[in-house]
Amino acid sequence: MTLRVMEKGDLASFVERLIASEPGAVGPVRKDGKHVFARLASVEDLDLAYTTTLLPPKKYLFPPQETLLRFRLGAPPVVEPVLEAPPLVVIGVHPCDLRGIWATDRAFGDDHVDTNYRARREAITLIGADCLPDEHCFCTSVGSHLPEPASFDLFVTDIGDAVTVEIGSERGRALLERYARSREATAADLAGLQKRRHAKEAAVKARLNVDVQMLPLLLESVSTSPLWEQLGAKCLSCGNCNLVCPTCYCFDVGDLMQLNLEEGERIRRWDGCTLVDFATVAGGHNFRREAKSRVRHRYYRKFQYLMTRYGRSFCTGCGRCSRSCLAHINPPETINALLAEAEREEA
Template sequence: MNTRIIGKSDFTNFVGTLVSEGTVSGVTKKGAHFAYENLESADQLYLDSEYVRTLLPAKKYCFPPREELFRFSIGDDVSAKDEEEGAPRVLIGPHPCDLHALRMLDLSMGGDNVDDHWVRRRENLTIIGVDCTPDAHCFCTSMRTNLPPPGGFDLFLTDIGEKFVVEIGSEKGRSLLAKSPVVRDSASADDAAVVNFRNRKVDSVRQQLYTQPENLPLALTSLRNSPVWEEFAEKCLGCASCNTTCATCYCFDVLDRMDLTMDGGIRERHWDGCLLSEFAVVASGENFRDTGLARYRHRYYRKFDYLPVRFGRVFCCGCGRCSVNCLPDIANPVTVLNAVLEGSRTGKPS
């Protein structure tokens, strides 16, 4: 590993320097929860082991929940003006699962149909990731997202006591770290501590998928009519909290909002969710997924069959946000997929 060492108090000073120089967002504590917010001081940043996941994922800085795409005015012609995508931003605190989620979204938003808004924000984003301590909802090991992805961060921190081991992931990260005058090279004992930390993390994850993620597309091919889908779907409230807190969902709706004068307006887009009853309604009024069962099942087939076939990997990072936020407790992919694979609602992770 290309690593350095920085003391925790020195890291706080480093963050303070970054805050004084530009826009910095990071993990903050909000009662019993955690959220990414813009930092006004380094003291707001919260990276203790109690922090497992944020309410909304890191994708919100590249793909906001609601955003103005452009303004337009109506005269003899229609003119449009693109909005700026903002200044460079440093983001501190994404865990490996969120970093993998961003890489997954790079495939969809930066692939054949490039989303310019996503790409520009990604280019302006400098990421300082941090390792984590999983809780009962995490299943990152089943998705192979427990380690930071190569190319998915600029700097990455592992807490080994009174100091952080800092892995340098890019030249941008190296330049950023140069702003701290108290960084030193890591010793072999420091790197060994990182390995031990990550081994303990793997051992602490209790939720395990019964098969490897790359096996899911083929396995699901013959299971579309499994009665297990209906057993889960009949409990679904259709609230789409699993969609709207997901780190890898990228569906959106686009609408025009006219000014009161009707001389112009804005075009905006906002997150949408396939569990919402109106999601698949088209202009004629037809709803091509008009049952709760069809919508519920689609969520799993999209993440674990359709997108893996297209992009070569499952589109789930194992962060557990869907599980945490689902009131009837039917959104946990490990529980649901294991039950479907087993052919029984009683299928549970080992």
């Protein structure tokens, strides 16, 4: 890993040149008091001093709705695959959202390679940026507070008067060489980086009271906990927690016919396991009819089934579901309550 340093003014020039020269650049933009990832028209649009965005950058890899193919009925029918993957630079991605992209890379690239996801993934350049947490972040509990070396092209950390830039790929190195003025890092810069990271770790207040690696085991022992009943009674089945989550990747596929009933499109849209009809199958049977089983399923996806398979939590600790849940259901309280219950039973 190579570490370079840029003066703050040089970072602004770098971003300005990226926006002017690359086919597309997006980043965190302030909108109606919140932050969203959106197209950057100039460096003034970019606001790197943000805690979180409403939706994660996942939306550029796996859009909320996309056309998979167009078809025309006839003899023979005509089918044209649709694959849109324009080059894009995504600026300001936090470590937890880089971890989210690691998770969707697994989901769309391991057993069944998803061609559309893969093409967009290859077309996207990721420039990460470090952050300071709010009261909902619990990234340190799931090990997603630091940028992983293979997860970004460049990663920027504010160390006061300057920023450090970690180079994560040859693509990132080429961008830096082409558009930025930077220098080698000194011992003082490294000390500044360490200080900033320690300050971030100290600022994370929400936490899981259990080693994340123990969670599959814990969840195995609490599948009949009364807590699921209580959470099910509170849950509105609104699906917000699924929509905002960087690692939720469920979708539905349907055909949209034109009025001429001859042509149409196959569409996929985000779906969510907390929605009432998510588990309804042919014949009308819903195998997760009760809210408690849907809420429980969501937790088992994040901390049990996929963790057992990949050895890492499929929750990044980003806190988006905690912020958006009108019923105040959130992972730290849920996991800590389950842990307390397991400990009481053990005593």
